[in-house]
Amino acid sequence: MTADSDQDETGQDGTGKVRGYGHGGVDTVISVEDVNRQAAALAVSGIPEGRVAALAGDRPFLAIDSLRAGYGKMEILHDFNLQVGRGQSLCLIGPNGAGKSTVLHSIFGFTNIFGGSIAVDGKNVTRLSPKDKLRTAGVAYILQDKSVFPGMTVEENLWMGGYLMDKPAQAKQKAEEIFAKYPRLAERRRHAAKVLSGGERRLLEISRALVMDPEVLLVDEPSIGLEPRFIDMVFEILHDLQRNEGKTIIMVEQNAKKGLEFADIGYVLVSGELAMADTGDRLLEDPQVGRLFLGG
């Protein structure tokens, strides 16, 4: 939680209530149960035919078709579809437990797939291992908070990002390119990762994924645990990677307002099903999204 607010960056205040991020500040309080009940009603009407494809433009770069996936024998995603064009960004929002992170886990190969397919640049990658997703399909997964190796230096953490490269020298060269781009990391290259601020640590997590030069970044909760000033910094970094380096970004973000402001495409996921799909801007203006996820 921040010093000047009694809610954390997810909009939850520790009482089981979700407090909104209305444009003029917090203006509604709605219970988690109410969010789930009302969100479930959203899923009933479904998505207009062709909407998912239209949002992704002419040709989807990453496409998920009728995916059924989960953990063990439990199916979490039911006939889930997603399409994103090359260089686009997409943000998944929705109630707790809706399956948002499971979408990222499934793309990267962390779940059991019961049906459907995942393609990157027209190639079927549904059953590739995480290692091959990274090495051959160019998909990187940026873990939630606390994934850096705290006792290792910043540069050692970056080199670890290249552990799948054929030669260690390649990872070191890529690390130098990253240091040139982010002086803030370069200044701290021989410091242990544990002494970094929250924002610097998130920058290191993102940078470590960049060592393999992926085309698709799966970003799980980039704002989690960060002070507001660092949240803005992290979104600016992601924005730069999308706009200036052409990365395709698929993100899960509890701070729905930030996520939808950032993303070209927004999806609302409810109980493992796609309930709404539109541009990020239009979802931000949608009264139901506003009431349930933005606080009024």
Ligand SMILES: Nc1ncnc2c1ncn2[C@@H]1O[C@H](COP(=O)(O)OP(=O)(O)OP(=O)(O)O)[C@@H](O)[C@H]1O
């Ligand atoms: N590794 C796992 N093994 C078994 N079940 C899991 C695992 N990870 C998630 N789940 C279950 O899958 C469901 C969806 O979880 P998921 O984390 O994808 O939801 P989410 O929408 O990202 O939620 P949140 O916003 O709370 O992070 C939940 O019921 C959760 O308990």
